[in-house]
Amino acid sequence: MTFDSLTESPGPSSAITITRLKRQLTEQAIAAATAADWSSAVEINTRLLELGPDSEAENRMAKSLWEQGELATAREHYQAALAIDPTNRIAERNIARLRVLLAEAGRKTVPARPGSKAPVSIFVEETGKTGFAHLVDLAPARELAQVNPGDLVELSPDGPRMRATSNGTPVGYVEPRVAARLLKLVAEGNKYAAGVTSLGDKDVRIIVREIYQDPRNYGKVSFPTAARVSDLRPYTKGTLVREEMDMEDDLELDEDDDEVGDIGSVLPVEVTAEEAFQDDATDEEEES
DSSP states (O other), X not given: OOHHHHHHSOOHHHHHXXXXXXXXXXXXXHHHHHTTOHHHHHHHHHHHHTTSOOHHHHHHHHHHHHHTTBHHHHHHHHHHHHHHOTTOHHHHHHHHHHHHHHHHHOSBOOOOOTTOBOOGGGGSOOTTTEEEEEEESOOOHHHHTTOOTTBEEXXXXXXXXXXXXXXXEEEEEEOHXXXXXXXXXXXXXXXXXXXXXXXXXXXXXXXXXXXXXXXXXXXXXXXXXXXXXXXXXXXXTTOOSOOTTGGXXXXXXXXXXXXXXXXXXXXXXXXXXXXXXXXXXXXXXXXO
């Protein structure tokens, strides 16, 4: 039985076969995206869309094209996803963001660099070791065009500030109150990793994880109040990397909520950056 015969005259058995094929292709597309193999992701999602309209496949296609720097074509696929499903907020928000980026950066930008995605472990909650922060003094939209949720962020001291770089692009600076605490701990030997959780036109948020504690900092907690904020899920079954601020709508795709089990717990959204890094009195007394 050929692919054309399956799609042109589907009977009961061929309909089951098509459903299985869609499931297999979806898993392959997700695996390709998880590995940041964007060219393969485009090929697989193309095959999937040949089987019929699919808003999630359109979203995945758009994401893959965006990572390759094809902003205009990515927007077309987000528009197709929205046409199939008018409630698709991922597509809606990315169309809005791409409208701004296309005006600032043009139809194409430089493709994402290999290794630009953060390890999934960064986004898993661990009391005292994970925190959330906004970036300030952001780079222009043209330079932010290839920074996306899920990207790795490098943090480095820059005088009294902490600079954030992603995909080879200076993104901005960690908000001052958070940076002050982290800079002190870094100077004493701690190490941190971070990842982008969400981007808006004028807002970038990151999750920061302590990956090494110097013995000199024994007993000092990096994030005294447990960080409980996350704006993304990794690119797992049925979804993209959570883009923009869709977590504020309670993880919009309810049918895929069980996928969170693949990575452990993720962090809900109720806390502000101020709260997420609030020092408790005893911690400050110990440091003094």
